[in-house]
Amino acid sequence: MEAFSDEAAKLTAELAGSTPARIGVGRCGTRPLTRTALQLRMDHAAAVDSVYGVVAPELLKEMGLFTVETLSGSKERYLRRPDLGRRLTDEGAALIREKCIMKPQVQVVVSDGLSAAATCANIRDVYPALLDSLAAYGLQTGTPFFVKNGRVACMDHIGEILQPDVLVMLIGERPGLVTAQSMSAYMGYRPRFGTLESDRNVISNIHARGTQPVEAGAHIGTMLAAMLEQKRSGTSLVL
Structure with a gap:
């Protein structure tokens, strides 16, 4: 019985060491340990803050990005009406037509999405690496x-407005x-209204403890080059 307990403890330790998930954290009676409960509350608060956070105008200026908005208007409507986050305002569409190169080979778009914290934490590494890869x-x-x-x-x-050959959107994921x-990073070949989700490709979990931002930026460039060469994206793209 003792040998079995030792083996189980070893396996539990190996499993816990292979994932950031809460495995083998212990308990006190029917409740989690105090440190586990406090960490859980802290992580939940960080997730909420990331959803309701904003990307600092100073960061956008540093990265050379002007801002347009969707029809959501507010974060509350954005969360309750996903459809409004899929269309730009008329003012935003007009600004894009005014400022952007039409029919570019590669169009790069950045969005806060469901985590402004993700944009703030990763954009300085992902974006330059992406530009280097494209070059x-x-x-x-x-x-x-x-x-x-x-x-x-x-x-x-955006694809309807600018008509790029390929488009990549760097967007904050739903926090956990x-x-x-x-x-x-969501990518598509000639995205237009009616594009199916199966026509998109994605690199997810870009962060310091997941897919490294610099590595992701380089790989995005490789995928976009493949889309242009094959004139397709999504499940039919061969990598």
Whole structure:
């Protein structure tokens, strides 16, 4: 029985060491340990803060990104009406037409999505690495910008306006209790209204403890180059 307990403890330790999930954290009677309960509350608070947070204008200026908004208007409407986050305001669409290069080879868009903290934590590493990767492939980029309260499918509205060959949206993921700073990169070949989710590709879990931001930026460039070469994206893309 003691040997079995030792083996079980070893396996539990190995499992706990292989994942950030809360495994083998112990308990006191029917309740979690105090340190576990406090950590859980702290991580939950960080997740809530990331959803309701904002990306500092100073950071957007530093990255050379102007801002447009979706029809959501407020964070509360954004959360309750996902459809409004898929369309830009008329003012935003007009600003894009005014400031952006039309029909670019590669269009880069950044959005807070469901985690402003993800944008703040990763954009300084992901974006320069992406630009370096695109330059290495000899690809031309359009005018980047930031979408406030954006959903993934607003890339289709942007595609209708700018008509890029490929578009990548760097967007904050829904936060969890492991991290509130996870970003995703959604990509598509000629996104337009009616694009199916199966026509998109994504690199997810971009953060310091997941897919490293610099590595992700480089890989995004590789995927975009493949889309341009094959003239397709999504499940039919061969990598």
